[in-house]
Amino acid sequence: MTYALYYWDGLPGRGEFVRLALEQAGAAYIDIARRQDGTDRMLEIMEDDRADAPFAPPFLKDGDLILSQTANILFYLGPRLGLAPESEGERHRLNALQMTIADMVTEAHDTHHPVATGLYYEDQKPEAKRRAADFRTARIPKFLDHFERMLSANPAGPQHVIGHALSYGDLSLHHLLEGLHYAFPQAMTAYGARWPHLEALRTRVASLPNIAAYRVSDRRIPFNESCIFRHYPELDGIETGDDE
């Protein structure tokens, strides 16, 4: 069965968490929005007058089944791709982790869009600076301390975030760290070696053969300023001297 992934073209975004799992597993999938008319086909499904039309991308089609919400897609895919633990309890713990990562992703997005998703960044810059300052100083350490503890306290060792084998939680933490370093390089550097197990995981996942091959392929869309993780120096705590 070939999976069909629907997401916005031109940015890694939330779709990237699903792509990384599919790529690591070597699963057959089509990245619909990157095809001719793909975005139109995605919007048609979203706007269709049907009970299972998704609220927002990313969503995944597996045959007739439409799955939306990133963590929900991964909860479904995890066992099928060999990227989830065996026990029900650990699967729910992994699901909670993925949802907490999603919460942090939303907060990272809101650093540049604290007032309204429908407005340009330039129209909410003063608010963005205040929100980003709180994100850098309060939220980044709160979330990353938590994830670091999951690794350091894992009875099976700090190589994996849940249990003794690679799961989609490891892939997602890798991508989260990549995004934070892209968007907030100065702030992340200033934290130094505060999260050694997370940083080791980030590097280890990048060097997995399937992930390494994906990263240099044209299937991967680099981070950019249309994405959730945006590098605006003024939101990274750097004085740019521009007016607001």
Place this chain on the structure above:
Amino acid sequence: MTYALYYWDGLPGRGEFVRLALEQAGAAYIDIARRQDGTDRMLEIMEDDRADAPFAPPFLKDGDLILSQTANILFYLGPRLGLAPESEGERHRLNALQMTIADMVTEAHDTHHPVATGLYYEDQKPEAKRRAADFRTARIPKFLDHFERMLSANPAGPQHVIGHALSYGDLSLHHLLEGLHYAFPQAMTAYGARWPHLEALRTRVASLPNIAAYRVSDRRIPFNESCIFRHYPELDGIETGDDE
């Protein structure tokens, strides 16, 4: 087995989605934080140096298993409480709905805390007014139109949001509507009869015998201004004439 629910005392908050499911099912549960020293016991678990310490309340203990993240708790409880559909596909659709409700709850929270959760509302009032205006005019219709369509397009009829029987999704939509009407009564009234199936569901759930009994019990904490849904007239689009 008696479930133990951990949440902040004094507000319905995200814990209420779990409470409603437990109450409707008549399940045995203890609301830990409402007991003597309950909040201290909750914080102890969160701060413990263990791999399964939750990031934030609510969390649920079922024996030794700790479940966190509201939608994740309900995904686990749903089948056990008879409040989830039979098929795997429909369960994942219900999970996606619950996560979308959670997204809207976060956005409702951010109307009064758009800059930082750690600051007082009074310290972010101008930003709150801008964000709340966008929430009222753009986000409320976007989310509620979607939920209304799920009801109206349900092949089994608009009495339930998924399938032909009551699920935790119905209970959660009820509570979401209650919260929106509490926080934004003028804005919700102005929308008139735009969401007839949602409003009918809201009323129907309130009159389920177990829910009706719960609503008049002292186990229920009313909405208040410590909660996610806060009634600040100026955020409901009413000119209060105060300075910022």
